[in-house]
Amino acid sequence: MTRTRVLAALVMGPSAILAILFLPTRWMAAIAALMFLVGLWEWLKLAEIEDTLSRTVLLLLNLALMVVLTWASRSTSGFSPALFQIVSLVGAAWWLVALLWLRFYSFASDHQTWARLFKLAAGTLAIVPAWCALCLIHSDNFTAQGGFQENLWRQHLWLLTALAIVWAADSGAYFAGRAFGRHKLAPRISPNKTVEGLLGGLVSGLVVGLLGGWLAGVQASQLGALALVSVTTVLVSVVGDLFESLLKRHVGAKDSGNLIPGHGGILDRIDSVIAALPVFLIGRELLGF
Template structure:
């Protein structure tokens, strides 16, 4: 699927990219609703339609002569980053909303909208930015992929050696290590600097870009852990079965959902 995603990011204009990306993000939300234990198909369809209506409203409300402005998208991105900061508290308190009741379901439904819609808005904002927005979006995705690779190999080689055997989140994801996080952050920062130079960033911008990359990866880890938390609460191994042999769409996108709003906000704030 990677060549298709890369081709779409590099070749499609933003308005056209937003359409297939909305489909993918809504498929991930469909699986999120399953993890929130909304079993009734009609109820899930109505909730999905409500989120689609919110996306359409954001597009409608952001119309302006400047195609890349998207003011409501910027607001959504800020709210998305705020949500992921709040999610850190949820991750710390594992049992919050763990019961199989209506209150827990409402929290998880709200979390789904707060994760999916801002990430989609961030994708559009990054891609629409000038110049070379399509390349910056590809770099944002590469950071997540590089972080996964660096975390895997560093965790396998050095797991349990640098931090006294402490695991990252043993109750949520026992195999994740702090050593893996360090390896993922380092490789992502290297990819960010090299990628920014290829795109055309100035040398003075590189420290800021590396910092944004590091923070982006840390939030990506939080996104991965949060989906693992939802799956443990629901007693499920995979979010879905839409990708044969690889679980669901949400399993492939959990890190991206948290990473995109952070990268977009950092890009806007630092102006690269």
């Protein structure tokens, strides 16, 4: 299993980096939409929508929402980011609600229709804003300063930085938890996560965030703001990870799927990312780096 996981990671990692750095945003948005919608398909299964037709209809409705947002964002000057920003803000606010949901573990766990409705709404609030945020961070012509970016590679590097913060935090938490983990973080939801692991993830995410920002050309005076956004991004990514674990606990599932050899489902790989992206985008825009 370990060999399979490593081989899958060696394929996925470089492919993702190359796509982020060199694909135009329209292609990056299409690939991300496909990946996120596959993750949503798995989310719907965890929400106990067993009927394939029902899941297909719900998936197409979310796809239609993405298309409508894109169509409505057209303007005479090209692309207006306002709608994408609003949806990203709604997504970031949703993860605060999700944190409260984690506190009340048993909420919507009784397999009733009303519980499914809450989880369906949660899926849309997680996936669509994350996609909007990804598009804005990667955007070929929109920057946090509201201007045009001459060096597209550097602009695309911001998306890689956001993702690398999450990836580094995940790895840092794993190794720190293995080496020093003593105090459980959320034993009822994810017994293997520890406070020490969280601290290791925070340090790793912070270091990678600062390094990515330096490569992207952030000024020395903005490092404090970047550090704050990096730490906040890590914390929210943990909420995303825990929330998916909560969904799996409610239905007794180990993984969200089996699409990726040795890694489970797509949602297992993007649960932290979908929470982190709206927060990273908003922090970057508010603090102006």
